[in-house]
Amino acid sequence: MPQTLDAAAVRSWCSLALEALGREREEIDAINVYPVADGDTGTNLYLTVESAAQAVEAVFAAHETGASVPAPGDAVRAMAHGALIGARGNSGTILAQLLRGMAEVLADAAPADPQGDGGGGADRLAPALRRAAALAREAVAHPVEGTILSVASAAAEAAERNAAERSGAERSGAERSGAERSGAERSGAVEAGATVRAAYAGARAALAATPDQLPVLGRAGVVDAGGRGLLAVLGALVRSLTGETPAAFPMGHRRYDDPAAVASAIESCAPEGGPAFEVIYLLEADDTAVARLRARLDGLGDSLVVVGGDGLWNVHIHVDDAGAAVEAGVEAGRPYRIRITHFGAAAEEPPERVQRAVVAVVPGEGLARLCAEAGATTVLARPGEPPASGELVEAIRRAHAREVVLLPNDAALRHTAAAAAEQARTEGVRVALIPTRAAVQGIAALAVHQPDRRFDEDVVAMTTAAGATRYAELAVAERQSWTMAGICQAGDVLGLIDGDVAVIGADLAATAEAVLSRMLAAGGELVTLVLGDDVPDALADRLEIYVRDGHLAVDTVVYRGGRQSVPLLIGVE
Known part of the structure; x- marks a missing residue:
């Protein structure tokens, strides 16, 4: 049934978007050309939305013991904040800012009544999409057409046209009877569905046009990967508000249906001599310091995107001097969750896989060092920032082993770890998940780990040690x-x-x-x-x-x- 964007619809939207990006992740990765052909746009968008979905679920969990449901404003703000702290890559960072822009409009319009529509009727969705597109462009140091920004702008414009057309039709029918007017006033949910359908159609058309706007896409014969991911997110919004599944995007561009040709074309489009590193970090800083940071980073590299506000920012840039980018963040405020990726690493010949490894989630840097010294690959869980399943999958890949023992070390991470283990198994890794509920249980399990014995025996011994603690x-x-x-x-x-x-x-x-x-x-x-x-x-x-x-x-x-x-x-x- 059609509905407005209340808290339940926000929750459904995040879940459906995660589902859609999960299905399309590999395909989006495969067409990733711009700004760097590093084949991770789909994965980055998935991880960004996963963080948003987890934040929304946390808001609902806080209300489980009471009779009330989350206020709509709380849900949309949680979605935006989760995306901000979990944003990955260029497109993921821009998507986080798009969600922030929508949240600014929808949360401000939210009524005090949690059962209200949260400002999610048609009259607020079009302005929300417009604010999202504008805020995303402001966050990008040098906006380029033919990217996710173009797709976002087209979605907003289509939504605004749809709203204007309906408004004009209503004015022309101003002499209708009171009963007719009452029925129209009750149709806000239907109109909200019409708004998002129009936004999706506009985004779909804009995505098809991206190869003509950005030459590198035209040469590779693909559409923009970030825009394709945004279309999946908007499609999930259509489903959450209407129950309808919008038409899939056609794959009619030249060479698109031939993966080998696309891969070859993308490789030929890769620029030579570009920045060596991608640097991402969260930053606690005030607006004045961030303005100075933008100016300094703009002189260090390219693909600069700084999103956020209210003292918390997500910084993304491609640079040759990763240390200088981090130092600039230190001067501006407190950077943390720093991620540095070397673009050339993927081209290097991968080393031979080891037979067995342990991947452990740890709550602090001290235990991370301890577990690393014991041979484990660690994932740091900072206070209030539990790792997403994608981070665990990345750690399993980083361990580069045929067999992996996964220690979540937190009861709340049971489902997240199970999802990561299942994903890794589809990639050919044998994974055993030991349901450790605390870091001390993980330490006990790691203490008896012996990689030279049979996998099953090692897992049993580690499980027994954890269970006895x-x-x-x-x-x-x-x-x-x-x-x-x-x-x-x-x-x-x-x-x-x-x-x-x-x-x-x-x-x-x-x-x-x-x-x-x-x-x-x-x-x-x-x-x-x-x-x-x-x-x-x-x-x-x-x-x-x-x-x-x-x-x-x-x-x-x-x-x-x-x-x-x-x-x-x-x-x-």
């Missing part, structure tokens, strides 16, 4: 709430054992001792303590003494976890 963490309550151990107040120290609050205390040391007492009451041979950045060494010394005095046969090991979401992790095995 009870885990706990100490956190600080942010607000008053009910817990399994009673009511906590903001600022209380919470001791969680195996995921449930077991102890509520006033200070970190005493609460940690109470948690250890409960865990060791059931026995144990080894206590593992992982300290966050702000926890003093004195706490570890005190807890080591506490364990030794009460349990002479129990050893204690201490690791520095770095910046992590909680001050202390505890494992008992």
Whole structure:
């Protein structure tokens, strides 16, 4: 049934867009010519939308225990923020800005009533698409026609024409009866569907024209890969609002149906002597500092895109001097989640695959170093920024092994890790997913890993070690709430054992001792303590003494976890 862009429709849109990009990812990668023929546009768009979808799901999860549903404004803002922090590549970064532009209009128009349409009727969708296209062009240092920007502009123009035509038709029928007017007023949902259909048709026509606008596409005989991905996202919006699946894009361009010819043409279009690196990072900085950063980066390389606002930005550029691009970010504010990709790496002869590897998600830089020293390929999970399945797949590929043991080390990553494992299996990698629920379980599994024994035996041993490790963490309550151990107040120290609050205390040391007492009451041979950045060494010394005095046969090991979401992790095995 037709509907307006309320919170549920935003959720559906993200899910359908992820599904569509999953189907078309490889095809979009294959036609990736501009700005660099590196064959990853489809993957980058998929990862960007996956991050947006995860952010929207988190908003819904926060409402699961209550009777209400998320407000429409919360959903669209979460979608835009998720895309911003997860944006990959040139096209993914532009898509994040497009979603931000839409969110600015739709969220500002959202009513207080969560059941309202969130400004998602036809009267707001056309301006939202216009704002999205304008904001994306502002973010690109040197806009080029025949790209995703052209497709976005065409979608907005078509939506505006459709809205204007309907408005004119309504004015001409101003003498209709009151009943007729009432019926028209109730047709906002239908009109919203008409708006997105028109936007999709405009984008589809613009995409077909991209080879005539951008010579490199014409020579390769393909349409713009980023624009093709945007069309998939708009098609998902049509489905979410109308239930209809729009017509697929025709593959009628010359050489398009011959993959070998397309690949050869794309290779011939690759520019010589272009920038060596792609640099992407998130940046916390104010508007003035970002303006200076744009000017400086524009002199360092090309394909510069800076998106975001309100103190958080995503920076993308192609440069020869990756260090200078990062240093510019340091001068502007605090860059993090820095990704540097060497464009020439894909052309190099890949090394022979190793037989077996371990891929582990870790909550801090300290544990990342520890696990890397033990031979694992690591994926860093920063506070509030869980890795997407695409990041896990990338890590599995980076491990370059025939067999991979995957340690998610977080119960919340179970489905994400399962999706990554399934994707890697389709690429010919044998993957075993050990459902570790905490970093200390992953450490225990890695400690017994032996790559020279049979794969099944190694997995069983690692699974057994992880399962024999009870885990706990100490956190600080942010607000008053009910817990399994009673009511906590903001600022209380919470001791969680195996995921449930077991102890509520006033200070970190005493609460940690109470948690250890409960865990060791059931026995144990080894206590593992992982300290966050702000926890003093004195706490570890005190807890080591506490364990030794009460349990002479129990050893204690201490690791520095770095910046992590909680001050202390505890494992008992």
